[in-house]
Amino acid sequence: MKKVITIVAVAFMLFAGTTQAQKGNLSVNLGYAPQTFSSVTTIMGNDTKSSTNYTGFFAGINYTNRLSSNLGLNIGVQGRYNYKTEENSLATIKNTQFLIDVPVMLSFGIQLGNDARLSCFAGPAISFALQGKTVTTGKISSNDYDYEWYDNDEDIEHQQYRFDLSAVAGLAFQFRTLRIFGGYRQGFLDQAKPEAIKTTTNGLFAGLGIML
Numbered sequence: 001m002k003k004v005i006t007i008v009a010v011a012f013m014l015f016a017g018t019t020q021a022q023k024g025n026l027s028v029n030l031g032y033a034p035q036t037f038s039s040v041t042t043i044m045g046n047d048t049k050s051s052t053n054y055t056g057f058f059a060g061i062n063y064t065n066r067l068s069s070n071l072g073l074n075i076g077v078q079g080r081y082n083y084k085t086e087e088n089s090l091a092t093i094k095n096t097q098f099l100i101d102v103p104v105m106l107s108f109g110i111q112l113g114n115d116a117r118l119s120c121f122a123g124p125a126i127s128f129a130l131q132g133k134t135v136t137t138g139k140i141s142s143n144d145y146d147y148e149w150y151d152n153d154e155d156i157e158h159q160q161y162r163f164d165l166s167a168v169a170g171l172a173f174q175f176r177t178l179r180i181f182g183g184y185r186q187g188f189l190d191q192a193k194p195e196a197i198k199t200t201t202n203g204l205f206a207g208l209g210i211m212l
Contacts, residue, residue: 025063025064025066025211025212026061026062026063026064026211026212027061027062027063027064027179027209027210027211027212028059028060028061028209028210028212029058029059029060029061029062029076029078029179029181029207029208029209029210030057030058030059030207030208030209031057031058031059031181031205031206031207031208032056032057032058032205032206032207033056033057033058033080033203033204033205033206033207034053034054034055034056034203034204034205035053035054035056035082035201035202035203036051036052036053036054036201036202036203037051037052037054037191037199037200037201038050038051038199038200038201038202039051039052039192039197039198039199040197040198040199041196041197042196042197042198043196052084053084054082054083054084054095054097055082055083055084056080056081056082056083056203057080057081058078058079058080058081058101058205058207059078059079060076060077060078060079060101061076061077061078062074062075062076062078062103062209063075063076064107069111070108070109070110071106071107071108072106072107072108072109072119073104073105073106073107074103074104074105074106074107074121074123075102075103075104075105076101076102076103076104076105077100077101077102078100078101078103079098079099079100079101080098080099080100080101080127081096081097081098081099082095082096082097082098082099083095083096083097089139090138090139090140091136091137091138091139092136092137092139093134093135093136093137094134094135094136094137095133095134096131096132096133097129097131097132097133097149098129098130098131098132099127099128099129099130100127100128100130101125101126101127102125102126102127103123103124103125103168104123104124104125105121105122105123105168106121106122106123107119107120107121107172108120108121109172115175115176116173116174116175117173117174118171118172118173118174119171119172119173119174120169120170120171120172121168121169121170121171121172121181121183122167122168122169122170123167123168124165124166124167124168125165125166125167125168125185126163126164126165127163127164127165127166127187128162128163129149129150129160129162129163129164131150132148132149132150132160133146133147133148133149134146134147134149134158150162156193156194157194159192159193159194160191160192160193160199161189161190161191161192161193163189164187164188164189164191164201165187165188165189166185166186166187166188166201167185167186167188168183168184168185169183169184170182170183170184170205171183174211176211177210177211178208178209178210178211179208179209179210179211180206180207180208180209181206181207181208181209182204182205182206182207183204183205184202184203184204184205185201185202185203185205186200186202187200187201187202188200
């Protein structure tokens with residue numbers, strides 16, 4: 001939790017610094033951000049690839065500091081929620097994950113008349129997972145079996161790391177106080193603790209922002 005507080009505090013310090021330097025744009029954002037966990041399992045020199053798709057949503061704030069008429073620095077803080085439900089003849093399996101993202105994007109935009117602006121953006125995003133959990137409910141016995149994804153060394157097979165670093169790129173269109181944006185993110189850090197498994201994340205995203 002101390003790491004989360006530090007990340008959020010640094011982000012807001014950056015917000016404050018850029019706000020004092022020159023006037024910018026603050027927006028509140030909501031959006032859809034599905035996530036894919038891509039894994040490679042290596043056993044006796046043989047690799048097996050697999051992927052798991054999660055539904056995801058996010059909400060947060062973003063500050064844009066105009067460095068020039070075309071260049072901008074975008075700093076954000078957002079919460080992101082991922083989930084996936086599986087069902088078979090024996091059980092229902094529910095997976096949930098909640099993360100804090102801090103994206104820092106450099107943008108290049110062009111003005112389209114007085115009210116519209118089209119821009120592209122790219123940069124890194126740091127993610128910290130607050131919660132990750134899988135709950136399996138038996139259909140016959142109705143007994144629950146659950147495990148945490150983080151800080152549970154007794155179940156190392158399913159354990160993951162909390163931190164991720166992603167490269168993000170996308171496009172945004174702003175009309176007056178309304179901003180529509182979308183793009184792609186690719187994680188670089190291995191999320192799986194077992195040595196035989198390497199897991200990275202990726203996914204598209206699309207969102208709507210209201211300029212304040």
